[in-house]
Amino acid sequence: MKFIKNKSGLLERTKSANELDDLRKKISNHKRWDLLFMITGIIALMIAILTFIALFAQMLIDGLPRLSWDFFTSFPSRRPESAGILSAWVGTTLVMLVTAVSAVPLGVGAGVYLEEYAPKNLFTEIIEINVTNLAGVPSIIYGLLALGLFVYQLGFGQSILAAGMALALLILPVVIVATREAIRSIPIAIREGAYALGATKWQTVSDHLLPYSSAGILTGIIIGLARAIGETAPIITIGALTFIAFLPPSPVTNEFPFISFEWLTAPFTVMPIQMFNWVSRPEEAFQLNAAAAGLVLVVMTLTMNGLAIYLRYRMRKNIKW
């Protein structure tokens, strides 16, 4: 505000009051943009949410009538009304088993190494950049790697083992990042306390850091597995069959040693592939089956993701270092 000399105080005040009014008007004009943007933001959010609701509703309407006990206990069939997802969900379960068993120890181990052991040098930096890059590699590329390496070079064939390991490579970065973040959030005092009592590095890690970060790591593993369950592209690439009307050999047998690993090399199908197969058929009846399979798949992934979100929420509430 300007002050002009040789004028009475009254005049001066009105002038500055005018300016103040102008300023207020200007700000309230600008605040209109605030409101406008708020509305835009809510609309944008609504578009995302409405899409989700439409997606879910469409599948519920189409798929719910098909969901019955028989749908879960019958094999795929040429007749849409008697087709089911038995081989698909058994396949998904077994593939996830392989994925979890191979990705969890490797991912947690790599996370622990990078966070606790790794010296600060060029090589560590390369590994770190590499993990970020791996997370950005399209999933179908992992499928090509698995096709060339696991299926042909190592001779696993188009088996549960090859698929499970392909998905394990895919979710490895997720597990590594989750492990690192969980371990990083533990205060340094815990480590110092353990060292002061004479613990070695591994004792510190295994007795303190891993137990305290287990909830965070578990969240990462669940999110990773939820992603793996829905992955279709890498499994199509390794050439999984879409029409499987039998189950892989049972992992539990009647004879000694009671556990068999034959299922690892068996051909298989999984839920998303079964759904893809049904979607790409022209008959409408099969597309209803696809909706039902999709519904089961979405409920599975939503449950897992929901569990992860809940775990994280509880963790944030409970832990106070």
Place this chain on the structure above:
Amino acid sequence: MLAKYPVNLFIQNPVSKELPSKKEYVGKLGYSYRRKIHERFIESILFLSALLSVVIMLAIIMMLVKESVVFFKHVSIWEFLTDTQWTPLFDDAHYGILPLVAGTVVSSAVALLVALPLGTIIAIYLSEFAPFAVREIAKPFLELLGGIPTVVYGYFALLFVTPLLQLIFPELPGFSLLSAGLVMGIMIIPYVSSMTEDAMRAVPMQLREGSYAMGATRFQTALRVVTPAAFSGIAAAYILGISRAVGETMVVAIAAGMQPNLTWNPMEPAATITAYIVQVSLGDLPHGSVGYQTIFAAGLTLLLITLIFNIIGHQLRKRYREIY
């Protein structure tokens, strides 16, 4: 209890002035080779699992390059890059990657036109405007949206979005890049919005307070203070969105048709690089045939495109990073 520890050895033996023999005093707290080896062993196992990520990357590159090299013995790189037809499975085989690249570019462009603006608006809204309760509900919800399998989005694009679009554009065919791209865009929103929001929330409060103190409104602060300050994070989010769109497979394979078609028109059906790989994998190509090698050449092209974007993102992040 105390007797367990070597410290006690000195007290227990006050008469003899000798120190305890080394064997006695190397107890739980002393130097132990066995323990040292144990620690080293564990460290090397952990190191190997960390090293695995590098091995995977090298294996991916080697596998793609190895098969592509054989492929490029049959087909010249010039033909691969300039031919306008992609018909490797026909008798009259043409190996021009251009139609697949065009399909990828068009579907990604449609997806990004949806995902980047909407994702950014949602992020700015959630980070700068939304009340606490809205944010607490919307964030997990968006996360769930990002967790839905892509094959389900493909189903949604084919059987819900395409018929809906056909009401507006009656001439739209049953398969189109437009509907695949739109759904892909919605699918990518959560990735873009959550990373952008994280970047904006990392901007310190003082910057906002300084801006408010100068009389700026929330919108001005968000646009002119917070967004530039979070630029490197936002750029990283955009790059991630782009590489998601380029590498997305199932939505385009289901909803865009799988016929290679050199077009820049989103209203037409066309195949992307990823859709072609799916199409070949669904058939029964013998290992070692040219058709088998084409998917590796296509995969290598895809990997190069995403790697280029990743490198750009890394550079942007390094160049514009603000450290508070």
